[in-house]
Amino acid sequence: MTDFFFALLDPSSSFLRLALMAGTLASFSFGIMGTYVVTRRIGYLAGAIAHCVFGGIGAALYLKHRWGLTWLDPIHGALISAIVAAVIIGLVSMKAGEREDSIIGALWAVGMAAGLIFIDLTPGYFELSSYLFGDILLISRQDILLVAGLDLVIIALAVIYHHTFQAVCFDEEFATLRGINTSFFYILLLVMTAVTVVLLVRLVGVIMVIAMLTLPAAAASTLSRRLSTIMVLAIVFSLLFNWAGLALSYTLDLSTGPVIISVAGLVYLGLLALNRLLPTRE
Structure with a gap:
């Protein structure tokens, strides 16, 4: 672990500092939205x-390399597809009734398939x-600005509409x-979740998004019942998971x-396990 801390101070290891900054910034959105996702x-x-985000990533790569849209980044495609998917899935979950699982499962599969085809x-x-599977070590300064911007949007909406989201x-x-x-x-809650998912894709990838979105909040819910x-x-758990995971992966030379x-x-x-032994919570 000491190698990691020394590497952070090394001028040539700016990628580590950017990764740590991205994980720190994004943890606020993860903690906030993860709590809503687990509660709801x-x-x-x-x-x-x-x-479905993977479909947007594939489409952005296709347009960038086939049609010469050099300004288009996969994260832009991911953000657009995530928001569109959130609206569609939200409407489906409210209107589809007993067929909800089948329709959402189909969208899940089609999103991945579309990405691979593109x-x-x-x-x-x-x-x-x-x-x-994500690669936080590839985070750039431009990505940091995007993460910070999306983070501010999520935090602002969560603060303004906190009581409303709590009631919902x-x-x-x-x-x-x-x-x-x-x-x-x-x-709106699903759209905010979609934005958080895009942040997560940069860190842990499409496959493991659900885990990182829910585990910090699930861990926190073992310690308290108050929202x-x-x-x-x-938020604290998300910060610790990101910092510890980054340090361990660098030390052990593993995927972050x-x-x-x-x-x-x-x-x-x-x-x-501890909660089973000491079941009293706040």
Whole structure:
């Protein structure tokens, strides 16, 4: 671990400092949105959005290399496809009734398939592992600005509409009776989740998005029942998972995304076991 800390001070290791900065900034969104996702129990919807993101990544690569849109970055395609998928999946989940699982499962699969087809049609070779499993060490200064911008949007909306989101998550019927447009705020919650998913794809990839979105909040929920406390603890856990995963992966020469997820999973399982022994919570 000491190698990692010395490497952070090395002028030639700017990629490590950028990775640490990205993980730190994004952890605020992860903790906030993860709490809503776990509370509202929409992890499977977040998973569907994440897999649709791959379609946007493939489309952006195709347009960039086949049509010469050099300014287009895969993250732009990911963001557009995530937001579109969030709106479609939100409408489906509200209107489809008993067919909801089948339709969302189909969107999940089609999103991945579309991404692979676009990549097959794109000239050249692309290393898909960085998109599927993430590679935080490839974060650039431009990515940091994008992460910071999306982070500010998520935090601002969460602060402004916190009580409304809380009502939608815990008692949608009561919120509707109070005159809250629950359909709109449910879709907005999914769009915010979609933006957070795009941030996660840069860190841990499409495959492991659900884990990093839910594990910090799930770990926090073993320590408290109060939503605001869970949210703060989820941010802290997300920070710790990102920092520890980055340090361990650098020290052991392993892929960063899977190490971050492994750390998060072990901590969560440890807290679950501890919670069984000491069941009292705040």
